[in-house]
Amino acid sequence: QKEVEQDPGPLSVPEGAIVSLNCTYSNSAFQYFMWYRQYSRKGPELLMYTYSSGNKEDGRFTAQVDKSSKYISLFIRDSQPSDSATYLCAMGGSGGYNKLIFGAGTRLAVHP
Amino acid sequence: DTEVTQTPKHLVMGMTNKKSLKCEQHMGHRAMYWYKQKAKKPPELMFVYSYEKLSINESVPSRFSPECPNSSLLNLHLHALQPEDSALYLCASSQESLGGIAAFFGQGTRLTVV
Numbered sequence: 088q089k090e091v092e093q094d095p096g097p098l099s100v101p102e103g104a105i106v107s108l109n110c111t112y113s114n115s116a117f118q119y120f121m122w123y124r125q126y127s128r129k130g131p132e133l134l135m136y137t138y139s140s141g142n143k144e145d146g147r148f149t150a151q152v153d154k155s156s157k158y159i160s161l162f163i164r165d166s167q168p169s170d171s172a173t174y175l176c177a178m179g180g181s182g183g184y185n186k187l188i189f190g191a192g193t194r195l196a197v198h199p
Numbered sequence: 200d201t202e203v204t205q206t207p208k209h210l211v212m213g214m215t216n217k218k219s220l221k222c223e224q225h226m227g228h229r230a231m232y233w234y235k236q237k238a239k240k241p242p243e244l245m246f247v248y249s250y251e252k253l254s255i256n257e258s259v260p261s262r263f264s265p266e267c268p269n270s271s272l273l274n275l276h277l278h279a280l281q282p283e284d285s286a287l288y289l290c291a292s293s294q295e296s297l298g299g300i301a302a303f304f305g306q307g308t309r310l311t312v313v
Contacts, residue, residue, distance in 0.1 A: 095239075121301060128309065129306055130305050131242065131289070133301060177241075179300050187244070187300070187302065189241035190241065
């Protein structure tokens, strides 16, 4: 079993839809949870960064962490064609150096 | 400035060539990283530098040689690469207190080995 599971998609939605992206994980030591957006042939861009459980909102993006279920989500409201990209979840432990464990990435296409 | 700058953006090299990839950040981050990313795969960690010292080498072949000349710069020296080394090479940095957490990535160098 992989430490982090993420459905690779592709996920295709119409413009304006609410998008839900998810990852599950098995390591209960993870304390930090991140979402990266990666456009084709570009480097990953840090979108959201959450410590422990709870919700965090930034504009059209909301990140949720449920440590009891070992499940994290990224919601995108009012999705735009410019949101079309691969979304990578990543997570790490606490204390000392933490190697980021990435999910496989979900390819999202938002069509006009 | 939340930018990590990598040069060159593209590189084609022969198997007998020696080349270097460069990375620069001015965010005051004292942890810097090299990642390798193959198509449709997540990034894989190669090296970690903490306060200009190599702290982690993820069993990377010696044909890849990292160097951290100062707190803002990171280099990756390449020699005698193989075609399977063709990939996107990403540099990243983060606050040292967070280790690898919340790392900012550069745009990458797309390397092709012929």
